[in-house]
Amino acid sequence: MPSSSAESKITLAKTVLSRVGSVAATVMLVHTIIHNYIPKELHAYLFFGLKNMFTKFSNQLTMVIDEFDGLVNNKIYEAATTYLADKLSPQIHRLKISKTEKEKNFNIAMERNEESVNFDYPTSFETITMESDQKVMILKDLERFMRRKEYYRKVGKAWKRGYLLFGPPGTGKSSLIAAIANYLNFDIYDLELTAVTRNSDLRKLLVATTNKSILVIEDIDCTINLKANLINRAIYVRSNDFHQSESTITLSGLLNFIDELRSSYGNERIIIFTTNHIEKLDPALLRPGRMDVHIHMAYCTSCGFKLLAANYLGIKDHKFFKEIEELIDIANVTPAEQLLKEHEVGDSLKGLINFLHKKMKEKEEDKVTKVEITQMKSVDEKKESNGNGI
Numbered sequence: 001m002p003s004s005s006a007e008s009k010i011t012l013a014k015t016v017l018s019r020v021g022s023v024a025a026t027v028m029l030v031h032t033i034i035h036n037y038i039p040k041e042l043h044a045y046l047f048f049g050l051k052n053m054f055t056k057f058s059n060q061l062t063m064v065i066d067e068f069d070g071l072v073n074n075k076i077y078e079a080a081t082t083y084l085a086d087k088l089s090p091q092i093h094r095l096k097i098s099k100t101e102k103e104k105n106f107n108i109a110m111e112r113n114e115e116s117v118n119f120d121y122p123t124s125f126e127t128i129t130m131e132s133d134q135k136v137m138i139l140k141d142l143e144r145f146m147r148r149k150e151y152y153r154k155v156g157k158a159w160k161r162g163y164l165l166f167g168p169p170g171t172g173k174s175s176l177i178a179a180i181a182n183y184l185n186f187d188i189y190d191l192e193l194t195a196v197t198r199n200s201d202l203r204k205l206l207v208a209t210t211n212k213s214i215l216v217i218e219d220i221d222c223t224i225n226l227k228a229n230l231i232n233r234a235i236y237v238r239s240n241d242f243h244q245s246e247s248t249i250t251l252s253g254l255l256n257f258i259d260e261l262r263s264s265y266g267n268e269r270i271i272i273f274t275t276n277h278i279e280k281l282d283p284a285l286l287r288p289g290r291m292d293v294h295i296h297m298a299y300c301t302s303c304g305f306k307l308l309a310a311n312y313l314g315i316k317d318h319k320f321f322k323e324i325e326e327l328i329d330i331a332n333v334t335p336a337e338q339l340l341k342e343h344e345v346g347d348s349l350k351g352l353i354n355f356l357h358k359k360m361k362e363k364e365e366d367k368v369t370k371v372e373i374t375q376m377k378s379v380d381e382k383k384e385s386n387g388n389g390i
């Protein structure tokens with residue numbers, strides 16, 4: 001026979017289940033009434049009211065202080081981080097704050113739930129492999145730019161410089177940006193344009209950046225639809241409407257952004273665009289005054305390989321060098337990553353030789369496929385023209 005305490009537990013469980021059932025039925029009924037009898041336009045207000053009613057019973061209040069207000073820095077966030085800087089470690093991203101009626105102070109509890117990101121990027125001009133003439137040219141240009149504050153003021157131009165880095169993937173464009181930042185001791189602002197939806201937000205972004213900064217827009221050809229934007233640009237210029245609401249960043253918005261950057265005086269700023277396809281860019285973007293210096297990052301040459309081997313492996317010569325140098329000039333590759341795959345110098349170089357042979361084979365196969373496609377096309381065209389001729 002069940003004991004009386006077991007019986008009371010079963011009764012309690014039944015009561016709880018029946019209450020849950022009736023609450024669920026009520027919720028369903030309310031939901032159906034709202035959807036069937038109340039105009040759609042009033043739904044949002046009604047749900048807002050219900051939500052407010054229920055949150056009155058909650059014992060939690062979530063206060064969110066965002067780092068940015070839109071794209072501009074939020075001063076409250078800055079004040080909060082300054083205040084908390086000496087109280088918290090950088091790994092802490094969530095705080096629980098409480099104060100009971102009897103206590104005088106606020107209690108702050110910490111939650112560790114996010115990884116910190118290491119922004120220490122050790123690339124320098126010493127570790128970048130590129131033609132030495134090109135490296136010297138870039139360094140001279142940067143130094144001249146830094147020296148010329150007075151000159152820019154005198155000629156009435158803003159103290160800015162635009163660089164375009166172009167070349168195949170993996171040829172060191174991002175590494176060169178890091179090297180420039182390290183050399184000048186500038187901050188890098190990586191502008192993720194796909195996250196910016198309006199031209200006006202670009203302007204806010206510009207205001208939010210500090211001096212001594214490098215604004216980077218990577219893969220510019222992929223970021224904005226240049227064809228669509230050419231059309232947008234025409235509309236923009238014709239209507240001369242600076243307040244039109246675009247849903248995406250347009251080429252005209254981007255050009256205005258660069259021009260505004262170039263006309264704001266005082267602070268030294270560098271803007272760098274990168275692309276794997278320079279031929280896709282609008283000439284308006286490339287002209288001097290917008291992009292002053294165009295830097296071609298090419299595939300590694302035998303000379304570049306020697307520099308890379310000296311930097312990465314600490315060697316100036318090796319029995320495998322001859323074979324590598326012969327292959328590398330025709331293989332069109334970027335071998336930096338390959339050299340770091342193995343611990344032993346010999347293994348690294350052997351790995352690179354295998355990689356170069358593989359690339360050469362792929363190139364040959366690619367060539368054969370292309371020839372076959374061209375032959376098939378010409379046969380088809382012949383057939384078509386014969387057919388038409390009948």
Ligand SMILES: Nc1ncnc2c1ncn2[C@@H]1O[C@H](COP(=O)(O)OP(=O)(O)OP(=O)(O)O)[C@@H](O)[C@H]1O
Nearest residue numbers: 127128129168169170171172173174175334336337
């Ligand atoms: N010229 C180079 N000198 C030194 N390291 C290089 C060079 N080119 C590539 N690397 C190395 O190869 C890797 C890829 O380079 P990086 O990301 O800079 O290329 P990228 O041109 O920006 O590529 P993507 O166009 O795909 O963004 C990095 O680890 C980098 O250190």
